[in-house]
Amino acid sequence: MDYLSSNKILIVNLESGEITEDELDDELVSHRIGGVGITSSLYETYKDKDPIVLGTGLLTGSLFPGSALGIISAKSAKTGEVAHSPLTLKAGMELKYTGFDYVVVLGKAVKPVFLWLHDGVADIQDASEIWGSDVWKASDHIRRSMGDDLIQTLVVGPAAESGSELAQVCINYWGSGDCWGFGKSFGEKNLKAIALRGMGLLEISEPEDFVDQCFELFEKIKKGSFMGKTGIQDIFSAMGENDATEWILPLVHRNSACYNTPYATNTFLYLSEDPKTLTEPDEPEPGFLVTDPCALLGFKRAGLSAKDAGSVMKACAKYGINPLAVAEFCVKSGEKDPENIEKSLKDLEGPVSVPDCGRFSYWAPGKPLFSNFDASDTSEYGAWWKRRQAVAYIFGIHPIFANMAPELSEELMLEMVNKGTGLELNQDILDKVIEDVCS
Amino acid sequence: MRIDVDALKCIGCMACEMACGYHRDDAFALLASCIVVYRAREKKDYFGVVIKEEESLTIARPEGLEIKRIGVAEEPGSTGQKKEADASAKPMLLREPCDLCDGMKYGPMCVKICPVNAISLVEGGE
Numbered sequence A: 001m002d003y004l005s006s007n008k009i010l011i012v013n014l015e016s017g018e019i020t021e022d023e024l025d026d027e028l029v030s031h032r033i034g035g036v037g038i039t040s041s042l043y044e045t046y047k048d049k050d051p052i053v054l055g056t057g058l059l060t061g062s063l064f065p066g067s068a069l070g071i072i073s074a075k076s077a078k079t080g081e082v083a084h085s086p087l088t089l090k091a092g093m094e095l096k097y098t099g100f101d102y103v104v105v106l107g108k109a110v111k112p113v114f115l116w117l118h119d120g121v122a123d124i125q126d127a128s129e130i131w132g133s134d135v136w137k138a139s140d141h142i143r144r145s146m147g148d149d150l151i152q153t154l155v156v157g158p159a160a161e162s163g164s165e166l167a168q169v170c171i172n173y174w175g176s177g178d179c180w181g182f183g184k185s186f187g188e189k190n191l192k193a194i195a196l197r198g199m200g201l202l203e204i205s206e207p208e209d210f211v212d213q214c215f216e217l218f219e220k221i222k223k224g225s226f227m228g229k230t231g232i233q234d235i236f237s238a239m240g241e242n243d244a245t246e247w248i249l250p251l252v253h254r255n256s257a258c259y260n261t262p263y264a265t266n267t268f269l270y271l272s273e274d275p276k277t278l279t280e281p282d283e284p285e286p287g288f289l290v291t292d293p294c295a296l297l298g299f300k301r302a303g304l305s306a307k308d309a310g311s312v313m314k315a316c317a318k319y320g321i322n323p324l325a326v327a328e329f330c331v332k333s334g335e336k337d338p339e340n341i342e343k344s345l346k347d348l349e350g351p352v353s354v355p356d357c358g359r360f361s362y363w364a365p366g367k368p369l370f371s372n373f374d375a376s377d378t379s380e381y382g383a384w385w386k387r388r389q390a391v392a393y394i395f396g397i398h399p400i401f402a403n404m405a406p407e408l409s410e411e412l413m414l415e416m417v418n419k420g421t422g423l424e425l426n427q428d429i430l431d432k433v434i435e436d437v438c439s
Numbered sequence B: 001m002r003i004d005v006d007a008l009k010c011i012g013c014m015a016c017e018m019a020c021g022y023h024r025d026d027a028f029a030l031l032a033s034c035i036v037v038y039r040a041r042e043k044k045d046y047f048g049v050v051i052k053e054e055e056s057l058t059i060a061r062p063e064g065l066e067i068k069r070i071g072v073a074e075e076p077g078s079t080g081q082k083k084e085a086d087a088s089a090k091p092m093l094l095r096e097p098c099d100l101c102d103g104m105k106y107g108p109m110c111v112k113i114c115p116v117n118a119i120s121l122v123e124g125g126e
Ligand code: SF4
Pocket: B003, B016, B019, B020, B023, B034, B035, B051, B097, B098, B099, B100, B101, B102, B108, B109, B110, B111
C-alpha cells in the first residue's frame, strides 16, 4: 500500500524477542479495507498464539473529520471471544505515524517489558522498573526516560498484573474504551505498556481532491446539530441525562477533543483546584480527564457526588481498572465512600453486565447523539449502533463522534478512501466486511 | 495580516497542525507545521497553540496571548521556547514561519479547518 499507509505489518514475538515485518498487501486492503477488517483477519491468522492486534483505519491520522481511531483487537477476558476496543485521544493518530499500520503481539515475555514503537522502529524494552507501579507512574517513567512528553502510552496497572478480568488498557493517564479486559491480556504477556511516537508521513493518491472534500465536509459539519455543544456534559444532555449535566458542570475545567475530532468528547474535571483557573496550576495532578461518559454516569447512579465520582475515576485509572465495572459494583453494594471504593479495587471480581453490543466497546453510548440518523432501529446498542460502530472501526473514525455526525456517510467514507488510496473499494466489499466483523 | 488564536476556545484537536503540515508537505505529516498545539502538560489540562512567524512566536495560552520576538532569549532550547513548544518533534524555531498558506487556494488552512473557530486572521504584521 503506497497511500494513507506505512505499508507495514509488524509482528512481535515477546517470547523469542523476534521482530519481523510484513508488507501491507493491496490485495488484503481490497478485501478487508482496514481497521477492524484487517485486525480481525490478523487475529484469525495468529489465533493459536493468543495475539493482541493493534491497528488503524485508512482514514486515521488524515484530515477527514473524526479520524482519531486506532483499535485493539484481542480475545476478551470477559467473553472469551475476539472483541475490539477503541484507541482515542492522540493514541490512534500516533500509532498511525509510528510507521506501522498493524502490530501483532504474540507470546509471553520472560520478564516484564514494554514495546516502544517509533519512526518505523520497534524495540522490546525492559519494564522491570515500572512493573508494579500504577498507570500514572508508568506513563511518567516512559515519557521521562525517552525524553518526550508527547509519547502516547497504552499502559496497564496493578489490576492487570494481578490478573483481574476488569483490568483496562489505559491511554496515558486516562481511562479508555477497553471494557473487554484487554488489560489482563497485557498482564498475562508480561507487557506493561506499548509506547507510541511517530513522525511519519502519509502520501495521498489524489491529495487535492481529498483535501477539497475534507474542507467541504468540515463546512457541513460546522453547521451540524452538535455545533455549539461540547464535552461530556452535553453528551449527557443528548442522552437525556440533564441532571448529570448539572451535576458535573461546577467541576468542568476545559473540554478537549481527540485527534481531528470536531466535537470535544473529553472533559477535564478539576478536583483540587478552582475549575475557573486559567493559568498553569502549581498542583501537578489537579484533576482527571473523563473520557468515558457512561462510567461517570454510573457513579452518579451509584449516588456519588461529582467530585467523589471524579476522584474514584482517577483512582480507577491509576489502578488500571474499568471504571464502568467499578460503578456497577458500587450500585450493587450501595458503597458511596470514595476511600472505601478505592480500597476495594483490588478485591473486585465477578461478572459484570455486558450489553448485547456485538464485538464493539459499549463505552460509546448506545444511541445516536444530537441527531436521529433517519434509522429505523436505534434501540440501545441495536442494529444501527453495531453497523455504525463497525464502519467507524473499519475506517478509523472516532466511535462516539461517528454517532453524532450523519454527514459522515458510508458512501462518503468509501469515496474518500478511494481518493486517498487510488483503490476501487465499493459498497459490496464494505457490506461484506461489516457482516464479517459483526458476526 | 497574521493568525490569531483564542486558546480558551481551542479544544486541542490538532486539525490546524495537520492542515499546516499538509500545506508544507502535500501529504499528511506534522513535522513541518508552523502552528502547533502545545499539550505536554496533560495532567494539568494546560494546553494552547504556538505559531511560528517570521520574527516572532505567538503563544496562545488559556490566560491570554503572548507574542515573543525571536531573538537571543528565544534561541532553540532556551527556556521560553522550550516551555511552550515543548517536546514537539522538531523545535519551533527550526520550522518555516507562517506564510498565511501562500499559494494555497483555500486561504489560511488552519482558520478554515478549526471546528470551533478559535483561529482568525487579524490585521497587523510583525
Ligand atoms: S495560515 Fe497556513 S501557514 Fe500559517 S499557520 Fe495557518 S496553516 Fe500554517
